[in-house]
Amino acid sequence: MTEREDTLDLLVDAARRFAREVLVPAEGQVRAEGEIPPHVVQGLRDLGLFGMTIPDEYGGLGLSVYEEVRVVQEICYAQPAFRSYFGTTNGVGTLGIINFGTDAQKRKYLPKLASGEMLASFALTEPDSGSDAASLLTKATREGDHWVINGAKRFITNAVHAGVFTVFARTGTKDSGSNGISAFLVDRGTPGLTIAKPYEKMGFDGSHESDVTFDGVRLPASAMLGPEGTGFKNAMKSLDHARIHMAAVAVGVSRRLLDEGTKYAVERKQFGQPIGKFQMIQAMLAESQAEYLAAKALVEQSARDRDAGRKTTMEAACSKYFATEAAGRIADRMLQIHGGNGYIKEYPIERLYRDVRLLRIYEGTSQILQIITAREMLREAGL
Ligand SMILES: Cc1cc2nc3c(=O)[nH]c(=O)nc-3n(C[C@H](O)[C@H](O)[C@H](O)COP(=O)(O)OP(=O)(O)OC[C@H]3O[C@@H](n4cnc5c(N)ncnc54)[C@H](O)[C@@H]3O)c2cc1C
Secondary structure, eight states: OOHHHHHHHHHHHHHHHHIIIIIHHHHHHHHHHSSOOHHHHHHHHHTTGGGTTSOGGGTSOOOOHHHHHHHHHHHTTSOTHHHHHHHHHHTHHHHHHHHHOOHHHHHHHHHHHHHTSSEEEEEOOBTTBSSOGGGOOOEEEEETTEEEEEEEEEEEETTTTEEEEEEEEEOSOTTOGGGGEEEEEEETTOTTEEEOOOOOOSSOTTOOEEEEEEEEEEEEGGGEESSTTOHHHHHHHHHHHHHHHHHHHHHHHHHHHHHHHHHHHHHOEETTEEGGGSHHHHHHHHHHHHHHHHHHHHHHHHHHHHHTTOOOHHHHHHHHHHHHHHHHHHHHHHHHHTGGGGGSTTSHHHHHHHHHHHHTTTTSOHHHHHHHHHHHHHHHTTO
């Protein structure tokens, strides 16, 4: 075993213990208060998770994608909103800065993001542009040495906490498509930037999503992230990575769902015996376990492929599609095993069932991921 593998084992083990001993017991408090408690945020900082993907020269852990998905699976044994708190920063919120930022941009943001002193948001979606992200309307206009941004973004995770937003805006003409989109780094507090009250949602208690509006937001030319016109392409590259991360979220929650269902099947008795003795209950457990193991293997292999420098657009899409759809089916079966108790809030299964529903929607809906997969397959076949 290499030293790096030893260190990963230690980190994975620490994340596993933290999830089970600190995060799971805090789930009730998050539901009651709607916020991630300070002791949890401090614990995530102490583990270094805010800097999980940030290179060590900027104070992060500099994990490979494989190492990242191993840790994310452990943390997501607890409700996935805990991960949202640091995961958006490590994922789409920061990947653009790591991969396309100038030295000055990296020095300005990455150390603060790695320590958790600052959070980052990714602002792509708009009221009229979701899956069709290249149709976005937010406009950036050049005025001398500055850019002026006007427009509106929707459902932006962690906007209420973020110190910096990666914002995608049209710098080309109205019909310039994806090549007319550029990315900008917008600091919290910039005049003209407004963050709305978070939405009330179906699940993901403790994670906050808000609309963000830009009314004449004036930025220096140095706030552009990557060359003009590359914003959309770079956003898709960040999503290729982030979708593997999101698939690991689904695998982590699936493990928890399976443990809750198995425990209940042992404890609950009907017809004079534990319900786990009934073959139809066993079928639900076995089918779910097989899907969990398949999803885990797919996600970890996709991560290794990405670390090896291969293009993983299709693998990332397949991983997120399969793992999140599987998590939905597993949640449904494990709730079924709980019978009526699965439908009341006293048991965690009810909350986890609502939480996993989101995973099939954001960072690419299942339909969009199927389209990407088929497109890549057909392209390879010459279509
Ligand atoms: C809790 C939450 C957090 C989010 N966080 C962020 C964030 O931090 N940053 C950000 O930028 N965005 C964020 N989003 C937005 C999210 O990424 C979008 O909701 C998602 O991409 C889908 O877009 P939409 O909601 O506009 O749905 P639409 O694009 O309107 O899709 C509606 C339905 O049509 C289907 N559909 C669309 N096009 C096709 C097609 N060509 N073929 C077949 N079916 C199709 C979709 O799959 C879906 O079922 C978040 C959303 C939520 C709910």
